[in-house]
Amino acid sequence: MELTVLGCGDAFGNGGRNNTSFLLSASGEHVLLDCGASTLIRLKHEGINLEDISTIIITHFHGDHFGGIPFFLISSMFEHPRKKPLTIIGPKGVNKKVYDLQEAMYPGTAEATMELAISYLEYEEGIPLIIGNKTIVAWEVDHSIPSIPHGVRLEWQGKKIAFSGDTSWTDNLIPLSKETDLFICECNFLDKVSFGHLSYTELLDTFNKFETKQLWLTHMADEVIDADHFILNRLSDGQKLKI
Template sequence: MELTILGSGSAMPVPDRAQAGYLLDDGGRSLLVDCGSGVLQRLAGTETGYEGVSTVLLTHHHLDHVAALLPLLKARWLAGAEHLEVVGPAGTKSLVDGLLDVHEYLDGRVDLAVREVSASRPFSAAGFEVAARETRHSMKGLAYRFSPPSAPVDPADGPLTLSGDTEAFAGMASFADGSDVLVHDCSFPDGTDVSNHPNPTQLGESLAGVDVDALLLSHLYPHTGGREREMARSVRDAGFGGSVEIANDGLRVEI
């Protein structure tokens, strides 16, 4: 399974970071997780392309995670694709219906399926087996843990976890325990007065003693610019024992 960081940024744009978006590829199957502004351009630069993504999985409905959802639908229609599935937490159908109310001419252009999921049971998306858990954020959302189609295991034991937007807390750490790779919200450096997102020390403390091989810090606000090494060091100093990297757009990780 390969993870490509399409967008490692936030609701405050910077030139080198698109908003939230992650591409999973395995054995010819592709899944897009979140679809913020700029993600469609990043996706067009991959071998998969928007033509190869027929399923989008949303962590939550904040604008920086869904802004390119209808542009993706339109691009697939214009490219001759016939289908798009949108999967996400409760409220996803209302979100898509509302977007189509504004852009009525896109309604019916492709075979559009919308499916709502919850943390109560695992599910499949584009062939990937997925477990979910609720996050702690200003809007209800879900974190996801993935098992690839080529080597299915219990998704609760899958090798990749994506936190979505969330505070750092013990339940999230437990959900990610045993992952090869954890991509976690770390929006601001230490010393920033903010809620609903963790700083590096909070994240490191929550992950102390957790078995995660590699941690990627993502959803980075402009405040983090030039402080990335300091942030990675703070996570380690706070108790996390695995490797720590800063997610950057275009980064590809084999899992």
């Protein structure tokens, strides 16, 4: 399995990085972990056929994490009409959230998306959601409450990949990371301790609680991107990882 970092930036595009989206690829099939507003551009840059993306998993309802879905869908409707089914998975209300966002960004197109073979599924904390050969488990995390934030873990093709989404420290990150082949964890700040996001200083004190083969940091502000003497791994746009 391979992970391609389509975007690992924060909401403000610090470091000139794209919005959050991670592409997992195996056996000719692709899965997206989050779909920030810049995702379609990055998929085209990587030469990815949208038809081969079977699943989009959303951690929470902020534009830099799910705002790219309307662009994905208009391309799938009008540019290259989609024939294969697509599953969009997210917190409670994901169907309505996507519908409302689609209609806000491209009025009159939300009804047209219903002609596509899209299945919307909601996860619940700690309850495995099984779709074919994929298992998704979500844990609630500490971020903007209206965005319904979760960390997610995907078990697929014999691998376990987890992503914290946006969060400050919560003990739920420990079971989220357990026995994973890859854990992607947000690290927005360098030293600041604040609700909603993690700092590098906090992670230095807690990363040994994670049970993962690979830990990589994402969603970094400029102060983290520009810092020297890092112990933990930092992602960058366009990076590819073998899992």
